[in-house]
Amino acid sequence: MKFVDEFRDTQKAQTLTKAIHAIACRLASSQTKPLQIMEFCGGHTHTIFRYGIEQMLPDSIEMVHGPGCPVCVLPMGRVDDCVTLAELPNVIFTTFGDAMRVPGSKKSLLQAKADGADIRMTYSPMDALSLARANPSKEVIFFGLGFETTMPSTALTVLQAEREGITNFSLFCNHITTVPTIKAVLDSPDMKLDGFLAPGHVAMVIGERPFDFIAKDYHKPIVVTGFEPLDILHSLWMLLQQIEQGRSEVENQYSRIVQANGNTAALEAISQVFEIREFFEWRGLGSIDHSGVRMKQAYTNFDAEKKFAVPNLKIADPKSCQCGEVVKGVIKPWDCKIFGTKCNPENPMGALMVSSEGACAAYFNNGYNEQKTA
């Protein structure tokens, strides 16, 4: 496939690994602890585990798996809201497949479906709009979640619904924003990161400039990174060079996709439909200021929060869950007391165990569970 196979080339991967080891070796003499590099995005976490990238790295580099998996940071209360909407009479509730198994306080969407709610997994929000066209007597709700990567798709779908005068389609908007979240991670007192891999597909939409503050204000190097194994290794090599040379800049490894200013059409659609919320609640991280968006007043007719009674309950995470610490890189998944025992992919307690982009599921599925006793 175009530019997929090329970026999985094993020979080039070996060369990069060697180059990374060489710099890491030079840096090691001045280090008292491993360099901690955070990959913010769950898509990167997925690639790192799928291709065993951690095993290729020297011990002096530690990958910290950040909070950038939209499904993983979904609070229980929000899942409960979804279930409430889905169980309303005459509603078809549509969602990306990833969200189906996230535990709510009583049940997940998958369980609600088994109990008889009309819940359908769709690949695209446009498919949800098609369902609305085909079922004019039903209310079709799309559960919009994800960072800036998915925002343009739901915004454009709402705009299309408006153009066609479709009145039985609405969005339950749970989109979250990247920059305030990275800021929250950086401001967390137990955080000691040395560099970042920036989410390539978020940057594809918002561009490189929104990440400048990480380099300028926090003096951390950051590289916008693609999702193939060579992309990750290449970016790590670029980051290490910055660290060695004492630079902290925003660099773009993913230039085949990401332009410095992002995607104008996508940004216009976002700003037309959405506005920043004062705060948004995250699983494991608590409430983060300005970290979510809602629909603008002009689109009230397409806003599920306005159209239906959403309970909007706050449910505390189970006490034994340590997802927040894992997400901030303070502890490793196997340090969580219930990792692999009470919390496993079959029976997830925390959301990090649900999606293959979640750190705990990735560790568990790749046999890291033994490390707990090692």
Add this chain to the structure above:
Amino acid sequence: MCLGIPGQIVSITDADKLLAKVNVSGVKREINIACIVSDEHPVSSCVGDWVLVHVGFAMSRIDEEEAARTLQILEELGEIELELDAMKLSVEP
């Protein structure tokens, strides 16, 4: 969820709604191309484009020159490594 997949636009299905058919590894489906259309790159010029497809939308055109440039950097890095290896062999008796 934030992953995408490269595909090639094979035809425009509805120019008004900005819909096109894309071929992703032999699988064809209709996608929205609003994010890759501009005054400089009108709908009519999109056929043949390689794009990153994400949840039913073409989110970005893939810049083939930039892809080649990145691969070239890695190619050169490999050559430097080979040189260095050869050098080390010659200095260490």
